[in-house]
Amino acid sequence: MKRFIERFVEGLLLISGSVTSITILLIVLFLFKEASGLFNKPVIEEGYILVTNKSNPVNELSSYQIKQIFDSEIVNWDEVGGKEEAIEMVRLSDIDKKWSMSNEDISKKINDLVDDHSGILLYLPMVYITKEFKGVILDQQTIRPVDFFGGQEWYPTATPAPQFGLLPLLLGTLWVSVGAVALALPFGLAVGIYMAEVASVKLRNFLKPLIELLAGIPAVVYGFFGLVVVVPFLRQVLNFPVGETGLAGSVVLGIMALPTIITITEDAIRKVPYATKEASLALGATQWQTIYKVIIPYAKSGIISAVVLGIGRAIGETIAVLMVTGNAAVMPHSITEPMRTIPATIAAELGEVSVGSAHYQALFALGVVLFVVTMILSIAVDFFSLKKK
Amino acid sequence: MNINKQQAQKIAFILFRLMSFSVVGVLLIILGLIIYRGIGTISWDFLSQAPEQGMTKGGIYPAIIGTLYLILGSSLFSFPIGIMSGIFMSEYAANNRLIVMIRIMTNSLSGVPSVVFGLFGMSLFVNTLGFGDSILAGSLTLGLLSLPLVIRTTEESLKAVDYAYREGSLALGASKLQTIRNVVFPMAFPNIISGLILSIGRVSGETAPILFTVAAYFLPKLPSSIFDQVMALPYHLYVISTSGTDIEASRDIAYGTALVLVTIVLILNILANLLRRYFAKKVKTN
Incomplete structure (x- = not known):
């Protein structure tokens, strides 16, 4: 019995000896678990999209490009790989302010806007897109490792594209x-x-x-x-x-x-x-x-x-x-x-x-x-x- | 001007002495300022009342109690495990790969920044295990943070006990565990305690790990269970000196809080030193 208790205590000591190693492993596990989702996150807010005119050759924008466009640092499509044409940036709130109207009307208005203006870039919730939509929806990008590790701006509250530059x-x-x-x-x-x-x-x-x-x-x-x-x-x-x-x-x-x-x-x-x-x-x-x-x-x-x-x-x-x-x-x-x-x-x-x-x-x-x-x-x-x- | 080697030595040593005293000077300036500006704020009311009027008046009682709870909670967790781990490292661990590995892990854990412990505690204790912002989550986080210190202190104190005592005990027929319990551990005890006291000092002053696991901005009521939030002294000082409702008006409170924190650390340090001296004397007479 006494031998057994001694063995038991020695076992306990061994287990507590490994407690720091276990802690380190847990820290690694939980930090990575929480952080890992970052590179699956869309660069703009979920449920929102960016749309352009169908004649526009640009079909994707990086997180930083979006931010620069909305900060008016990029004003021409040729800076992001498109034609030489001024970017006409429109947010949903701009439409709201100009014409107060119902949801269906907004959908229609958006459709017309996108169709008429070849340089347009519209930022809006996905719900306004109807079947007969004539514009092009930009590919939904996710945040890339290079946006984080190579990003030069830390601006997590920027809309539409928050910046997580390290x-x-x-x-x-x-x-x-x-x-x-x-x-x-x-x-x-x-x-x-x-x-x-x-x-x-x-x-x-x-x-x-x-x-x-x-x-x-x-x-x-x-x-x-x-x-x-x-x-x-x-x-x-x-x-x-x-x-x-x-x-x-x-x-x-x-x-x-x-x-x-x-x-x-x-x-x-x-x-x-x-x-x-x-x-x-x-x-x-x-x-x-x-x-x-x-x-x-x-x-x-x-x-x-x-x-x-x-x-x-x-x-x-x-x-x-x-x-x-x-x-x-x-x-x-x-x-x-x-x-x-x-x-x-x-x-x-x-x-x-x-x-x-x-x-x-x-x-x-x-x-x-x-x-x-x-x-x-x-x-x-x-x-x-x-x-x- | 040519200087010979004696003069070079003289200049170097004078410089070293000056630098040493300037380091001491910095310490004295910090302590002096906090004592000088803080002493006027300290009163029985300050220590026993809750904050009032947007934390520009009143006392810091809930923060003191909160810090005491956190010290108690983290010690209950880290002392038993840390001491056992230290005993293992000192008495049982052979010098093989596994032990080298464990030692590297312990050293690395002590180098992990406190804010990372905060992140970890938030992820594991607050969210995954569902403790919420609570004394429990905060205590466990702080406990993990102080583990390496507790382990190292225990290990070093045990190793400082002369090997002859172990051999004497073993020669008398005692088992290894009996030797540890009755001979080695009692001899190392005062030194271990002095290390534990220092670890309490560390825990009482940590801010980053409690930011997201327990600390409350303002909570005049005392906690009723381990799942409640508490105020804590270091977080309180941080809040009222950077983001309080009226930073200038709460300066006196801030100095007072800093003084209370420094006093706690000072008392713990003196206590630890006294114990260590006592230990040194005891071993000598043996």
Whole structure:
């Protein structure tokens, strides 16, 4: 009986040992499940169609082309592969405004419009199409992977064709996190090296808990600090037109990434064998020469881990960034502009979308991108540290 | 100017020292500002009343209670599983492929951004399992998020116990499980607890995972079951400092909320450190 209980408990331990692997699998499963529908979604709202005159050779438009036409950025059919002819864009609401009439009359009116105007592009609900319809219904496209991964606009509420372009958000994320690590790295490395090699035990025991505290402060408090200190500082002291910029995000994230970089650097440097240091000192090198010529090269892979994990932390940080970067989902050109990161977009928009809509699926697709990127970073770090052993 | 190697060392070390102190300085500025601006708001009423007048007046009582519920709920989930997993990793896991795999997975899970946990929790707990926005869904999400930390703490604390104790116990005829339960685990206990306390600190401050799984914008009433929504301190701070009805008027409340959050983290950190020192002393005298 006792043996049986022991076996049972050991079985339980084994099962709980696998809990993180199961969690990762579940995360993959559910994120992909929610995101996968995105590429089956029509580019325009379901139940709606685009129609043209039957003489028009164009029979399909991509999501981005539709958006540009409705924003009047494309005004001629020859820009989308048709004849040289001005696009005459009509929405149902335009018809409603001009002539108030019953549904059948609208159907008839639409039919006449499409037949008479060779450059017309009509956006309307499918219900108005009758049997004797004389126009051409454009092929119903679905959102393509290239619209998401290569899309330059994130504008999920645009009608008729919402834009789910990853690029502006990805670039925003990169600007902010690279800026953060660039700011944090010199300090992180210096403090890590100082604590491991230079500082007295007493000073180290003083610094260590403070660094831990820095790691323990909640992200939302950092965001709040950014909002009341960093943002006004950028605007008033550095004279930025707006304070909520990528740079504000980088400063806040840089502070938040410091403990990660410091701790891992310190650990890496502590692992350098004492004999290696002594050999260098015995050859007449100063402590500083030993640090930068022997210890740092020796601890290189650990320091690289520190950098990579610091970037990982910065890429995934959500709430603090959301509070200070200004949230403009446009292609950023410099770090002094407002921008928006991937996690901030998810946090800001997920609350307002209906489950299963294209927008909802697009946000999960962003989650997949984020998950894959951070997984690659952590596995790379693990791989290198295992190899080193 | 030529500088010799001693001077170079002096300059480098002074620079390092300055940089270290500037990092500490940043911490002190953040803490100082929040304490200085927040202390005036803290009163018994602030801690025991619900928000009023569009959250520009009144207190944060429901948010404090909500955060306590979430801490409790997530700990009930993550502590038993995480500790068991940690015991397995430290005491049973041989160094084979499976274990390397599990370790990589644990490390990777700790690198998964918190907002991804939020997405996952929303998809699995809120929608698929039908818990809705609830304490249950939020606690499970936060529990999963804190698992890697709990596992790693347990594993490292157990590994820190000298191997001789295990051998002594085994030599006396105790089984492996008895050895773990009666010898290794009790010795590692204070260190494990200090790690768990830090994980509570992490859970209490997380915002992104609770955005879509539990957090309510404004809910003066306390929850009556685990399927209710709650307010939570970090989400409350986020809301009143960015999208409240009157951001300027609720600044004081925001500082007060930030101070409460920071105080929780501060107390938990001090507690964890005291326990760790106690542990270090105990092992030395052994």
